[in-house]
Amino acid sequence: MYENVMKSAERFKARPLGRDQKIGGMKQREDLLFMKVEQEQAVPFITWLKELGGFGHLVLFTAVDFIEQDIFQITYLLHSYEQHHDIVVLVEIDRQKAEMESIHHLWPHAATYQQELFEMFGITFPGSPRLYEDFALEGWQGPPPMRRDFDTKEYSEKTYFPRPGRVTHDPATYMKEQLYPGEAQTW
Amino acid sequence: MSLKDIIAPFSVWKRALEKPYTTRKPLDERPGAPRYRGFHVNKLDVCIGCGTCEEVCQNEAIDMVPVKETRHGDSGLRPRIDYGRCCWCALCVDICPTASLGMSNEYVWVDSDPEVFRFTPGAEGKPWDECELGYRRADGYDLLESKRVEMPMISFEESRKSFTEMVLGYSAEQAKREADRCVACGICIATCPAHMNVPDYIKAIRDDDMAEGLRIVYEANPLPASCGRVCSHACENVCAVKHKGDALSIRWLKRYIIDQIYAHDYQKILKEKAAxxxxxxxxxxxxxxxxxxxxxxxxxxxxxxxxxxxxxxxxxxxxxxxxxxxxxxxxxxxxxxxxxxxxxxxxxxxxxxxxxxxxxxxxxxxxxxxxxxxxPYGLDISGEDLPGVISGLDMLEDVTLGKTPDIGKSVVVVGGGNVAMDAARTSLRYHAETTILYRRRIEDMPADEEEIHEAQSEGCVLTTQAIPLRLEKGDTTRLKLFWGKAEMVSEGEGKRPKPVLIEGSEELIECDTVISAIGQSxxxxxxxxxxxxxxxxxxxxxxxxxxxxxxxxxxxxxxxxxxxxxxxxxxxxxxxxxxxxxxxxxxxxxxxx
Amino acid sequence: MVGRQGSTQTAHSPKLPPVVDGVSQYDLYSGKYLKVWQGPQHPGITGNMSLELVTCGDQIVECRTHVGYLHRGFEKLMERRRYIQCFPLVCRICVPEPDFNEYLFAAGVEELAGIEIPERARWLRALTLEMARLTSFLMWIGGQTGAFGMGTIGQWTVTMRDYMLDLFEELSGGRIYHMYIIPGGVRADLPDGYAARVESTLRTIEKVLDDVELAVFHNAVFKMRTKGLGTIDPSLVETYGITGPNARGSGIARDIRKDSPYLVYDQLEFSIITATEGDAFARTWVRYQEMRQSIDLIRQMLRKMPQDGPFFTRLPNVLHWKIPAGQTYLRAECTRGEYGFYMVSDGSEFPRRVCVRGPSYTHAVALMERLSVGCNISDTAGLMVSLHTYPPEIER
CATH class of the missing domain: 3.50.50.60 (FAD/NAD(P)-binding domain)
Known part of the structure; x- marks a missing residue:
């Protein structure tokens, strides 16, 4: 299976990660293969995996914000029931031009994922049905909340009122005030 | 569709005769399970106010508020829990280094005032305070490591033969593993006489940032290479983790930072002096x-x-x-x-x-x-000016100066402080049989615990509750030391018991040298x-x-x-x-x- | 008004408007169609979601699923919590079956950090997962029968569920949110005499299940209403990402416990339960059989698990635990299908991304929208419950 996929993967310039070399710090499981592919090749590669590679089950479709590198990593997780094997297709797209080809023609439920990705990350999928309709966040005014630069804490402090009467003490600072205040005040 | 399909559903009627499964109010008769995660309990006297519960709480439900008097090793703060936020996950109980925090199996409490659901467990007299049942950390499950990473040391057989440094120091992996045990509560900072920022330099070790570690250390201590070896480490006595096992080896972690940096790199790292x-x-x-x-x-x-x-x-x-x-x-x-x-x-x-x-x-x-x-104080007994009676400090100084001390084959060190231990262990290294005489009990000795342990392990004989009586010129040896047994007499509560000579007891040690190490002025x-x-x-x-x-x-x-x-x-x-x-x-x- | 991209299936009845390019063509102002909201507060809705139905008479022309009534942002919340602090959060993603979240999160962390858990912990985890499946099924069957007016069954089985919750309470200290499976193992060993109490509860449940069988599967009303309702063609299973009993009801023999065994499932004897009709009755029957299977698996586990040994392996200090950078995906077979956690670590103390794959994500939205077209409006609740949808895992 692996050889078969790898042979075709070359056509799509898809690079395996973590099989022989480690992805990040870990060695991947045998039945989980991460493949990195360029944005233009992604949908052709996924189509090939679905139609010919036997990876017909779209398990998960999501994005990860790597704001430091100014990219979104889009993750397509495909499963083959025949081989009990997963291929995770990773595509990096420009965060400033967050647009990706739609795959709703391959799996109808991908439209739901795409609707959610637009809402949560602001990634557009031209042609995807109901893309601009609210999914989970009806009436949401702010920026796409799953982006890393959306600060939930700042938002909640701005939006909600803290419960009055709460005060806490840091043990080290408190002990300084109690046990050696002289030194605390002068230096 | 068969006749059965019409008749079978009527079988539900048979249940009409059964006793219903009803739980009636009030619910008192249904206590929570023995492990139930109900309202918190806290043993106020065991708790040290380290705030680790607050640190681990993912909901910011815990505040540390003053309850007890602040003293060394106890911030006096105690956790106050806001049950409007608490999610009853009990991670605070799991991580509590003193195991003072627990949860009762009480879960029913109705009140119209929401403010009452914010209280300091143990301090406000709740009905479940004495509750034995409820969630506690199970044996075999622990989020904190209570064992210290063992320090590599040369064996006592080897160490007694030379003046090679005994403690070999942590490797990077060992130091990181030891630094990882820290809960960063900062209780130690108050107790350190120099108030060194211990949690921060331990964090620098975890982050592998030795330069930052050196900067933090020098903020309060310009002699870290020495202190990292011989500090009396009061900090370790109050370490929160010590309540569940070994304290962090703060002193050796400091030494680890210093050992990683060459002296000539200090200038690049440390901040410049003022003009x-x-x-x-x-x-x-x-x-x-x-x-x-x-x-x-x-x-x-x-x-x-x-x-x-x-x-x-x-x-x-x-x-x-x-x-x-x-x-x-x-x-x-x-x-x-x-x-x-x-x-x-x-x-x-x-x-x-x-x-x-x-x-x-x-x-x-x-x-x-x-x-x-x-x-140095004198022994204040007859014969103390005989040849062969020397002071511990003089002997140690001679050794530093490169002179071989004239101690002969057998030595008796009088005293129980660090100088006594140093003198005794130095004597051992000059191949003398060494006995330490101390007036009180071993637990009264002012020397560091590990010093006493190492002295004994290297082969020093420790004789406690022994009061020197007089010195005489020896027959085969240079000196004869007569000493008497002491009994400990209570001086009243809170006071150190006093050694009192047992009348008539007298023992003798023959030796070449008596080293007095009973203090200095x-x-x-x-x-x-x-x-x-x-x-x-x-x-x-x-x-x-x-x-x-x-x-x-x-x-x-x-x-x-x-x-x-x-x-x-x-x-x-x-x-x-x-x-x-x-x-x-x-x-x-x-x-x- | 032009409706959304709808089903590609052929119209059941001439009442349905024509479908052009996958979009139903209807005009709301023609007076022929009526828009009805079912939910978010409606006894025939599972949890907090709503169906926006366009009906023609009592037949559904178009259905749209709306979620967002209980979005709590768990995935976002986890980004600013330490790994151990995510542990109390994840179980809340799914109320009837919190243990799957706990297990998958813990296993994901362990895989990323390279931690092996002790043998006994694997058994204890599997035991709680199977108990959670049984507990969840017991609640579901109440909903399933309730949707067809048979409230009695729900009263029986929810009582049984309560007995299961008693067992969870005894094991973990919590009835609903067990917070028992923690990275590194589990939090406590079985209490003394636990196996016997589990067995006696299982016996009580079995007796009730016998009654349920008589009252449900040999019930003319139930048969009439469920047979032929919401038939899933086997060809749809992959295109719609259908998993679990919904797929097995259509004759697709897929069960993660068997296909990619996790924990101790490779050491247990069981077979995949399937039915061929693919309709609501078949799915109900599959789930009913799986309840019996769960009871059997729990018994097997209690019999086969090692009687002692460690149940937790020491973690690095959880207050500043950095997980090496990496990505992984883990899955498990929950009552509704494939539950999965996709986790991305960037090497810091906080997870970069935790993405939860709930089976209802496809079942309740894309699949429900398709299956409901042509149904009678009185059957939507039953259809929905027969897909065993659960909104919290859609909007994490």
Missing amino acids: DNGRKVAVIGSGPGGLSAAYYLRMLGYGITVFDANEKAGGMLRYGIPEYRLPYDQIDKDIEYIRQLGVEFRQNTRIGVEIPFQELYHTYDAIFFSTGLRL ADLTFLPEEIQNKLEFKRGFVVVNDFHQTADAKIFAGGDIANPKRDAISAIANGHSAAKGIDIFLENFAPRD
């Missing part, structure tokens, strides 16, 4: 107190001259502590950096002999002295009489204020001579605060970051 401000301060004594004052004053831009009677700087660190505990190159590492900053050292210069004190008094803008305790002869009269003394200590200023505004003092704690780290702290004091006195002080 010279043209004022001069004299420091008398180059022990830890003097060096610390010299360093911090130099950092503030003062011109510093250190006067010291010995050939090399370092004071007791060099002349009082044997090489196997503190190698000389490590003292040099600390001192050389201070010298590099432009501190002038004038060794072999005794104030009051080579240079009169008054000359310093008039030449310098301020004087700091930390001359330590140099005069200050030598103040370098001070002219008028100054001595001006200064205040109390039980042999110079009286100083918070900034180590003496009764003479221009004179500051610190170290063993002004500090009953009598250890290196206290002397360092004294030097630091005297530096602040001098800065204030000379009206140069400005709040700094």
Whole structure:
């Protein structure tokens, strides 16, 4: 299976990660293969995996914000029931031009994922049905909340009122005030 | 569709005759399971207010509020829980280092006032406070490591043969693993006489950022290479993790940071000193107190001259502590950096002999002295002036100077402090059979626990509750030491019991040398009489204020001579605060970051 | 007004408007169609979601699923919590079956950090997962029968569920949110005499299940209403990402416990339960059989698990635990299908991304929208429950 996929993967310039070399710090499981592919090749590669590679089950479709590198990593997780094997297709797209080809023609439920990705990350999928309709966040005014630069804490402090009467003490600072205040005040 | 499909559903009717499963109100009869995660309980006397529960709480439901009196090892704060936020996950119970926090199996509490659902468990008298049932951390499950990473050491068989440093130091992996145990509560900071920022430098080890670690260490301690080896580590006695096992080895982690950085890299890493401000301060004594004052004053831009009677700087660190505990190159590492900053050292210069004190008094803008305790107490028994009776300090100094001490084949060390242990273990290394005589019990010994353990393991014989009676010239050996057994007599609650000689008991040890190491007193002869009269003394200590200023505004003092704690780290702290004091006195002080 | 892209299936009845390019063509203002909201507050809705139905008479022309009534942002919340602090959060993603979240999160962390858990912990985890499946099924069957007016069954089985919750309470200290499976193992060992109490509860449940069988599967009303309702063609299974009993009801023999065994499932004897009709009755039957299977698996586990040994392996200090950078995906077979956690670590103390794959994500939205077209409006609730949809895992 692996050889078969790898042979075709070359056509799509898809690079395996973590099989022989480690992805990040870990060695991947045998039945989980991460493949990195360029944005233009992604949908052709996924189509090939679905139609010919036997990876017909779209398990998960999501994005990860790597704001430091100014990219979104889009993750397509495909499963083959025949081989009990997963291929995770990773595509990096420009965060400033967050647009990706739609795959709703391959799996109808991908439209739901795409609707959610637009809402949560602001990634557009031209042609995807109901893309601009609210999914989970009806009436949401702010920026796409799953982006890393959306600060939930700042938002909640701005939006909600803290419960009055709460005060806490840091043990080290408190002990300084109690046990050696002289030194605390002068230096 | 069969007839059965029509009839079968009527079978539900048979249940009409059964007893219904009804739970009636009130629900008192249905207590929570023994492991139920209900309202919190906290043993206030066991809790040390370390705030680890607050740290682990993902909901910010816990506040630390003052409940008890603050003392060393106990912040006096106790967790207060806001049940409007608590999610009952019990991670606070799991992580509590003292195991004081638990959860009761009470879960029913109805009240119309939402404010009551925010309380300090244990402090507000709730019905479930004494509840034995409820969630506790299970045996076999623990989020914190209670065992210390073992320090590699050379074996006692090897160590007793030479002056090679015994403690080998952590490897990077070991240090990180040990640093990982820290809960970063900061309870130790108050107890450290120098208030070193321990959690932060331990974090630097975890982050593998030695430069940052060095900067944090130098903020409060300019002698870390030495302190990382011989500090009395009061911090470790109050460590929160000690409540569940071994304390963090804070001292050795500090040493690890220093060991990773070459001395010549210090200048690149540490912050630059302030520009010279043209004022001069004299420091008398180059022990830890003097060096610390010299360093911090130099950092503030003062011109510093250190006067010291010995050939090399370092004071007791060099002349009082044997090489196997503190190698000389490590003292040099600390001192050389201070010298590099432009501190002038004038060794072999005794104030009051080579240079009169008054000359310093008039030449310098301020004087700091930390001359330590140099005069050993005598044994105060007959025969103590016989040949073969020496003081521990003299013997240790001789060894540092490279002389072989004349101790013969057998040695008796009298005393129970660190000097006694050092003298005994040094004697062992000169192949003498060594016995330590101590008046009280082993748990009363002022020496560090590990020192006692190592002395015994290396082969020193420890004889406790033994009072020396008299010394005589020996037959086959140089000396005969007669001693009597003591019994411990209670002095009342809270007081240390007193050893009292059991009348008529008398035992004998034959030995070549008796080393007395029962304490030292200050030598103040370098001070002219008028100054001595001006200064205040109390039980042999110079009286100083918070900034180590003496009764003479221009004179500051610190170290063993002004500090009953009598250890290196206290002397360092004294030097630091005297530096602040001098800065204030000379009206140069400005709040700094 | 032009409706959304709808089903590609052929119209059941001439009442349905024509479908052009996958979009139903209807005009709301023609007076022929009526828009009805079912939910978010409606006894025939599972949890907090709503169906926006366009009906023609009592037949559904178009259905749109709306979620967002209980979005709590768990995935976002986890980004600013330490790994251990995510542990109390994840179980809340799914109320009837919190253990799957706990297990998958813990296993994901362990895989990323390279931690092996002790043998006994694997058994204890599997035991709680199977107990959670049984508990969840017991609640579901109440909903399933309730949707067809048979409230009695729900009263029986929810009582049984309560007995299961008692067992969870005894094991973990919590009835609903067990917070038992923690990275590194589990938090406590079985209490003394636990196996016997589990067995006695299982016996009680079995007796009730016998009654349920008589009252449900041999019930003319239930048969009439469920047979032929919401038939899933086997060809749809992959295109719609259908998993679990919904797929097995259509004859697709897929069960993660068997296909990619996790924990101790490779050491247990069981077979995949399937039915061929693919309708609501078949799915109900599959789930009913799986309840019996769960009971059997729990018994097997209690019998086969090692009687002692460690149940937790020491973690690095959880207050500043950095997980090496990496990505992984883990899955498990929950009552509704494939539950999965996709986790991305960037090497810091906080997870970069935790993405939860709930089976209802496809079942309740894309699949429900398709299956409901042509149904009678009175059957939507039953259809929905027969897909065993659960909104919290859609909007994490």
